[in-house]
Amino acid sequence: MTSKSGTGLPACQSVLPQPSSLPRSLLRARWPVLFGSLRLQLTAWYLAFFSVLFLLFCLLLYGTLARALERRLDEKLASEAATAAALMREELDEMGGDGPRAALDVLSEMQPAATVIAILEQTKVLAASSPIPGPELRAQAAQFLLAPSADAVWAMPRWGRNGARAAARQFTRAGRAYIAVAVEPLDSIVQQLRVFRDALWFTLPPLLALAGLGGYLLTRRGLAPLGAMVEQSRKITGESLNTRLEVGAAAEELSALAVSFNELLSRLDQSFESMRRFVQDASHEIRTPLAVIRGEADVALANERSAAEYKESLAVIQEESRRLSRLVDDLLNLARADAGHLQLQVRQLYLNDLLADCCRSLQPLATARNIHLECCPAEDLAVEGDEELLRRMLWNLIDNAIRYTPSGGRVSAAIEVDGPEVRIRIADTGVGISPEAAGRVFERFYRVDQARSRQHKPETLSGGFGLGLSIVKWIAEAHHAAVELTSRPGAGSTFTVRLPRA
DSSP, X not given: OOOTTOXXXXXXXXXXXXXXXXXXXXXXXXXXXXXXXXXXXXXXXXXXXXXXHHHHHHHHHHHHXXXXXXXXXXXXXXXXXXXXXXXXXXXHHHTTTOHHHHHHHHHHHHOOSSSEEEEEETTEEEEESSXXXXXXXXXXXXXXXXXXXXXXXXXXXXXXXXXXXXXXXXXXXXXXXXXXXXXXXXXXXXXXXXXXXXXXXXXXXXXXXXXHHHHHHHHHHHXXXXXXXXXXXXXXXXXXXXXXXOOOSOOHHHHHHHHHHHHHHHHHHHHHHHHHHHXXXXXXXXXXXXXXXXXXXXXXXXXXXXXXXXXXXXXXXXXXXXXXXXXHHHHHHHHHHHHTXXXXXXXXXXXXXXXXXXXXXXXXXXXXXXXXXXXXXXXOOEEEEEHHXXXXXXXXXXXXXXXXXXXXOEEEEEEEEETTEEEEEEEEOSOOOXXXXXXXXXXXXXXXXXXXXXXXXXXXXXXXXXXXXXXXXXXXXXXXXXXEEEEOXXXXXXXXXXXXXX
């Protein structure tokens, strides 16, 4: 490190060892092996940060110490130069201006030890307490006289092994310019700094070792809850998804991680439970038409029968086959919708025409059940959506209302405009839905009344399976719409779909 006045003191960088000269590719290749553990990585980063911090502290401390020693030496030299100048003035007054004798008397009175005192008249050396490099001193004196000032401090790099510092005081007597110079080598400062560097050198390895050990222990303790979370998570299987992680008094970040993982487990548990229930319900629904088909086939093949009887059996098999096909189609569409693979064929259409078509198609079913079907499509209302899916949504809602309305009842389908929205209302005077069941009617395979649901013939797209309202909800959500249910047992039900206008 170079001092502020160019003394050439040793640099502070020599205090710390140089980094390894291993090839970078080798270091990068060995990094994952050596620091595959998060504990070791955090410890390595902590140790690297501590090392840089300690290096900066050493540089600051070393520079501060070097400047303080140099400043103290400059103050000492300036004081001795001022003392020599004052004594020289007194001696010149006593000896009538005899410069050489006065200079010798000044040196005898001061008797300097490590400091060299020299008295100059202009650039001529009158006396010196020790041999000095005359040319260098005279050159400095000439510069000092060209820019006169009370005193000055400068460096003498060619003095001794480590250079020197010099201070001068100028005064005049009888028209003559005299300079009192105090010079001292930097050997003592260099020796003190060397002792300081050695102390840092021997202190650094154990200090870094303690820092690394402490960082590893702190990291191990801080990550202990993470290890406990890992052990707990390994015990969680598909049959124990209701288990939750417990971390106790862990850090905020680890607690947040545990909460997120527990929420993930809750979602997985719900998904697995939904899948299990879906498979069970689908298996149950598929088993019924298959049992009917197999039973009819077994009965038809058991004995010789007439053509009319074979035709009747084939009609039953055909009807159950159609029912099974509709169920498979519904399941396939719902599975595609859940996976996001079902693309909407969006175009502009008139919702009132679509509602009128659905009412005309379902009018025979309503007439057969002695139910008055009222359709109020209103004026032309343009919306954007998939025509086939919207048709199926309206069909399922009207069909659901007809199937759960007793004979002599009434079902109304109407369209209303509410600002930027179009509201489709399907109301009936049927049996209604209890508040407990109202929240579940959109679940797949859910039926409010299982026995009554099975007694109706599957005349519609998804009748009798418990999938109709699930498909309605999916179609509404696919069109950025919402479907609502208001019902009261014994007073009928009303389904409302809110669609954005085109």
